[in-house]
Amino acid sequence: MDQDYNLAEYSPRLIAEQTNRRRTFAIISHPDAGKTTLTEKFLLFSGAVIEAGSIKARQGRRAARSDWMAIEQQRGISISSTVMQFEYRSHTFNLLDTPGHRDFSEDTYRVLSACDSAVMVLDVAKGIEPQTLKLFEVCRSQNLPIVTFLNKYDRPGRDPLELIDEIEEMIGLQPTPITWPVGPPGNFLGVIDRHDKTFITYERTARGAHIGAEQKTTIEDARDRIGTHIEKAVEECSLLEEVGANFDRESFLQGKSSPLFVGSALTNFGVKHLLDAVATLSPPPGERLDDEGNVRSVTAPFSGFVFKMQANMNPSHRDHVAFVRVCSGAFIRGMTVVNAETKRPFATKYATTMFGNERSTLEVAFPGDIVGLVNASELRIGDTLYLDEPVKYPELITFAPELFAYIRSTDTAKSKQFKKGLEQLEREGVIQVLFDPKQPNTPLLGAVGEMQFDVLTYRLESEFQAKVELRRTSYRFVRLTDEPTSAALDKLGGVLVAHRSDGELLALFENEFRLKRIQSDHPDWNLEPLVGSG
Ligand code: G4P
Numbered sequence: 001m002d003q004d005y006n007l008a009e010y011s012p013r014l015i016a017e018q019t020n021r022r023r024t025f026a027i028i029s030h031p032d033a034g035k036t037t038l039t040e041k042f043l044l045f046s047g048a049v050i051e052a053g054s055i056k057a058r059q060g061r062r063a064a065r066s067d068w069m070a071i072e073q074q075r076g077i078s079i080s081s082t083v084m085q086f087e088y089r090s091h092t093f094n095l096l097d098t099p100g101h102r103d104f105s106e107d108t109y110r111v112l113s114a115c116d117s118a119v120m121v122l123d124v125a126k127g128i129e130p131q132t133l134k135l136f137e138v139c140r141s142q143n144l145p146i147v148t149f150l151n152k153y154d155r156p157g158r159d160p161l162e163l164i165d166e167i168e169e170m171i172g173l174q175p176t177p178i179t180w181p182v183g184p185p186g187n188f189l190g191v192i193d194r195h196d197k198t199f200i201t202y203e204r205t206a207r208g209a210h211i212g213a214e215q216k217t218t219i220e221d222a223r224d225r226i227g228t229h230i231e232k233a234v235e236e237c238s239l240l241e242e243v244g245a246n247f248d249r250e251s252f253l254q255g256k257s258s259p260l261f262v263g264s265a266l267t268n269f270g271v272k273h274l275l276d277a278v279a280t281l282s283p284p285p286g287e288r289l290d291d292e293g294n295v296r297s298v299t300a301p302f303s304g305f306v307f308k309m310q311a312n313m314n315p316s317h318r319d320h321v322a323f324v325r326v327c328s329g330a331f332i333r334g335m336t337v338v339n340a341e342t343k344r345p346f347a348t349k350y351a352t353t354m355f356g357n358e359r360s361t362l363e364v365a366f367p368g369d370i371v372g373l374v375n376a377s378e379l380r381i382g383d384t385l386y387l388d389e390p391v392k393y394p395e396l397i398t399f400a401p402e403l404f405a406y407i408r409s410t411d412t413a414k415s416k417q418f419k420k421g422l423e424q425l426e427r428e429g430v431i432q433v434l435f436d437p438k439q440p441n442t443p444l445l446g447a448v449g450e451m452q453f454d455v456l457t458y459r460l461e462s463e464f465q466a467k468v469e470l471r472r473t474s475y476r477f478v479r480l481t482d483e484p485t486s487a488a489l490d491k492l493g494g495v496l497v498a499h500r501s502d503g504e505l506l507a508l509f510e511n512e513f514r515l516k517r518i519q520s521d522h523p524d525w526n527l528e529p530l531v532g533s534g
Contacts, residue, residue, distance in 0.1 A: 005332045005333075005334055005335070007330070007332070010329075010330035010332070010364075012299035014330075015298065015299045015329060015330055015366060015367070016298065016299055018092075018330075018366035018367075019284055019285050019298045019299075019366055019367040019368060020284045021090065021091050021092050021284070022091070022092050022093075022094065022284050022285055022366060022367065022368030022369065023091055023092070023093050023094070023116070023117070023278050023279060023282050023284065023368070024093075024094040024096065024114070024115055024116045024117075024285060024325075024368040024369075024370075025093070025094070025095060025096070025115050025116060025117045025118055025119060025278060025282060026095070026096045026097070026098050026111055026112055026115045026118050026119075027039060027095070027098065027118070027119045027120075027121055028098060028112075028118050028119070028120050028121070028132065028135035028136065028139065028146075029120065029121035029122070029131070029132060029135075030123070030126070030129035030130065030131040030132045031131065032123065033121045033122060033123040033126070033129070033132070033151060033152075034121050034123065034151040034152060034265045034266070035098075035121055037265040037266055038119075038121055038149065038151065038265040038271070038274075039084070039095065039097070041265050041268060041271045042086070042088075042093070042095060042271070042275055043084065043086060044210075044211065044268075045088065045211060045271055045272055045275050046086040046087060046088040046093065046275070047086075047087075047088075048084070048086040048087075083095065083096050083097065083323070083370040084097065085369070085370075088275060088279060089276070089279050091279045092368075092369075093278070093279075094368055094369060094370055096111050096114060096115055096370065097111075098111050098112070098135070106398075106399050106429055106447075106448050106452070107308065107429065108135065108138075109138050109397065109399055109448075110307045110308060110381065110396055110429065111307065111308065112135070112138050112139060112142065112144065113142065113307055113325075113396050113397070114305075114307040114308075114323075114325035114370065115144060116144070116145075116282070116283055116284070116285055116286070116368065117144055117145045117146065117147065117278070117282040117283060118135075118139050118144050118145075118146050118147075119146070119147050119148075119149055119274065119278065120132065120135075120136065120139075120146050120147070120148045120149070120258070121149045121151050121265075122148065122149070122150055122151060122163070122167075123151055123152050123157070124150050124151065124152050124153050124155070124157030124158060124160070124163065124185045124262075125152065125155065125156065125157035125158060125185070126157075126158075127158060127163050127166045127167075127170075128166055128167060128170045128171060133170070133171065136171050136173070139255065140171075140255060141397070143254060143255040144255055145252050145253050145254075145255055145258075145282060145283060146173065146255060146258045147258060147259050147260075147261070147274065147277050147278060147281065147282060148167065148173075148175055148258045148259070148260040148261070149260075149261050149262075149263060149265075149270070149274050150163060150181075150260060150261070150262045150263070151263060151264065151265050152185075152264055152265075152266070153181055153185050153188045153262050153263060153264050153269065153270075154185075154186070154188045154264040154266065154267050154269065155185060155186055155264075156184075156185050156186035157185030157186065158185065159184075160180075160181055160185075160236075160262065161236060161239070164177070164240075164245070164260070167258075173255075173256065173257065173258050174245065174251070174256065174257040174258065175245065175257070175258050175260040176245050176246055176247045176248065176252075176257050176258065176259055176260060177194060177240055177245060177259075177260040177261075177262070178193070178194060178195065178247060178259045178260065178261055178273070178277065179191035179192065179193055179194065179200070179260075179261050179262055179263075179270060179273055180192045180194055180233055180236060180237050180240070180262065181233065181262040182199065182222070182226065182229050182230055182233040183226075183229045183233075187229075188264060188269060189201065189226055189229055189230075190202065190222075191262055191263070191269075191270060191273075192219065192230075192233050192234070192237055193216075193273075194237055194240070194246075195247075197218075197219060198216045198217065198218060198219070199216070199217050199218065199219050199221070199222040199230065200214060200215065200216050200273075201214070201215045201217075202214050202215075202267070202268060202269050202270075203215070204267055205267075205268070211268060211272075212268055214272065219234060247259050247281075249281070252281065253283060259277055259281055261273050261274045261277060284368065285298055285327070285367040285368035286298065287328075288327045288328070288393065289394070290391050290392055290393055290394070291392050291393060291394045291395070296327060296328050296391050297328060298327070298328050298329075298367040299328065299329070300328040300329055300389055300391075301328065301329045301386065301387045301388040301389050302326070302328060302329035302330060302331050302332075302335065302337065302385075302386065302387040302388075303326075303327050303328045303329060303384060303385065303386040303387070303389075303391045303393075304324040304325055304326040304327050304328075304331065304371070304384070304385055304386075305324065305325055305327065305382065305383065305384050305385070305393045305396075306322045306323065306324050306376075306379050306380065306381055306382060306383045306385070307323055307324075307325055307381065307382075307396065308322075308323040308381065308428075308429070309321070309322050309323070309376070309379065309380070309381055309427060309428040309429060310323070310428060320374070320375065320376045320377040320379075321352070321372045321373065321374055321376060322372070322373045322376035322379040322383075323370055323371070323372055323373075324370065324371045324372075324373060324385060325368075325369075325370055326365050326366060326367050326368065326369045326370070326371060327367055327393065328367055328391075329367070329387065330364060330365070330366060331348070331351070331364065331365040331366070331369070331371055332363065332364050333348055333349065333351040333361065333362060333363050333364070334347075334348060334349055335348050335387060336348070337385040337386060337387050338385065338386055338387070338390070339378070339379065339383055339384070339385055340383065340384035340385070340386060340390060340391065340392040341380070341383050341384070341392075342378070344378070346373075346376075346378070346379070346385060348371075348373060350373065350374035350375050351363075351365075351371050351372065351373055351374075352371075352372040352373075352374055380427055381396060381427070381428070381429045382395050382396040398432070398502070398530065399448050399530065400448070400478050400529070400530035401432055401446030401447055401448055401478060402447070402448055402449075402476060402477075402478075403446070403447045403448075403449075403450065403452075403453070403472075403476075404434075404444060404445065404446050404447075404472075404473045404475045404508060405444070405445050405447075405453060405470040405471060405472045405473060406436075406439065406442045406443070406444050406445075406470070406471040406473065407422070407442070407443050407444075407445050407456075407468050407469070407470055407471075408442055408468065408469055408471075409466050409467070409468055410467045410468060410469050411466070411467050414464075414465060414466045414467070417464040417465055417466045418460065418464065418466035418468065420464060421459070421460045421463065421464030421466050422443060422460070424464075425456055425459060425460070426501065430452060430455055430456055430459070431445050431446070431447055431452050431453075431456050432445065432446035432447070432500060432501075433445060433446075433500070433501050434446055434498035434499060434500050434501075434506060435498060435499045435500075435501075436496060436498050437497075437498075437499070444473075444498055445470075446478070446500075446506075453470060457470065473496075473508075474510045475496060475508035475509065475510055476509070476510060476511065476512075477508070477509040477510075477511065477512055477515050478506050478507065478508050478509070478530060479506070479507045479509075479515070479527040479528060479529060479530070480504055480505070480506060480507075480526075480527075480528040480529075480530055481497065481505050481506065481507040481525075481526055481527055481528070482505060482526045483505070484526070485507070485525040485526045485527065486505050486507065488522070488525060489507055489518075489525075492518065494509075494510065494514065495507055495508065495509055495514070495518070496508040507527060515527075
């Protein structure tokens with residue numbers, strides 16, 4: 001095959017340098033905590049956008065929004081996740097967008113598997129909220145280091161010391177504040193940098209549309225101007241010192257402690273500090289373990305895994321995009337790589353990079369980068385791609401569905417499209433498809449969040465012209481099981497055993513009480529929890 005690239009140009013040294021510059025991360029938060037605002041401010045501070053405005057109102061400019069489907073636009077929410085790449089302080093950041101809606105989908109979980117760290121945004125008035133908790137659990141299952149941002153400090157809220165306790169008690173993560181606020185929430189006068197013991201104030205700009213100047217003074221100077229507030233903040237800093245809430249790199253990298261910053265994304269307070277922290281504290285991409293526990297160094301030949309599939313992103317021509325997280329080596333557009341699952345070659349002529357709605361051709365990518373492979377209909381979520389030296393990364397975690405519904409096509413003339421659409425959307429990971437042996441012609445769907453059903457029905461109708469009807473069930477709890485247990489469960493009644501298309505057997509229960517009862521009556525039965533099972 002003709003090769004119009006020269007791999008020799010990409011020495012291990014160059015790859016290592018490029019890898020060390022990369023920071024691949026996601027922002028996790030409960031809806032409304034300020035993720036979109038913070039994303040936009042990161043882009044503003046990096047120079048990727050010139051002026052921050054309301055993302056929802058934005059038009060014609062390079063958009064920070066990564067919403068693209070009509071359903072998202074109708075509702076003004078973001079369902080699909082893409083990546084935003086920007087440069088800041090000689091680093092290349094890959095910010096992976098996680099869907100922000102409260103009806104959470106599996107997509108969000110999988111995006112986190114492609115990250116090396118996360119920023120957790122909390123609303124100072126609300127602290128840890130349900131979705132923060134769920135997302136945090138996923139980060140913890142992957143030992144992701146987390147930087148915490150206490151947002152909206154310009155508005156009245158809770159005592160920051162109380163919030164520190166809450167984080168530690170609710171999620172067992174020890175916050176180690178790097179900056180500490182001066183003034184109560186709603187009267188944000190600035191922050192103390194605990195490291196160099198300076199007082200930092202920020203110049204306000206209208207809604208933070210431009211970057212305001214930052215002023216640093218000594219605490220002594222500030223005492224003359226804002227005596228009591230600074231005294232209180234200094235006292236609180238001593239308290240933090242006493243309890244040992246100091247930054248510790250090792251426990252941060254293990255996901256046990258979290259450097260914390262206080263600020264207000266809307267007014268730009270503290271955003272620069274936070275971005276600096278991601279650059280200097282959060283880890284670059286590191287070596288990865290394959291499915292046999294062997295180490296794949298970042299300088300080994302190219303490898304990566306598909307963490308997200310998206311079809312029909314461009315309504316004018318049907319296409320499938322596989323989002324691949326590069327784990328090792330240089331990716332060069334035009335390479336022919338191997339799919340570890342099928343051992344078949346895959347040509348990467350159409351590699352793209354995504355920035356919100358926009359797509360541009362990508363020539364080279366390094367570990368930590370995300371490559372969008374177009375025409376990738378033969379790839380599946382979790383597939384590993386490699387060059388020269390075979391490797392296969394572990395399967396991505398499949399999460400426990402919590403909602404189940406039977407689906408049928410309401411137009412028999414469209415049953416072919418319905419089948420095709422369901423297969424396609426299952427492959428993209430939009431939904432899990434199960435089969436109830438008692439109703440073999442009616443697929444049973446499993447979802448983590450309600451939104452997955454909405455997306456599925458919408459897309460079946462708009463892309464495959466298949467109108468469908470969902471029939472909800474009251475099953476809520478699920479366990480992995482095996483044939484003997486499944487036969488025994490069948491005799492009990494009130495439990496549904498369904499086959500998932502990956503070959504797993506799932507036992508569904510209506511309530512936790514019933515499940516616990518069966519487990520205590522039959523401790524020898526095989527009923528294993530899935531990730532995220534209640
Ligand atoms: P999300 O993506 O996490 O859902 O949150 P988003 O950034 O959309 O922010 C939710 C709301 O909170 C927005 O207000 C936003 O302006 C506001 N907000 C975000 N950060 C701050 C902050 O630091 N201080 C204050 N006071 N508000 C903040 P909205 O009224 O819903 O939208 P908009 O009309 O302001 O665009």
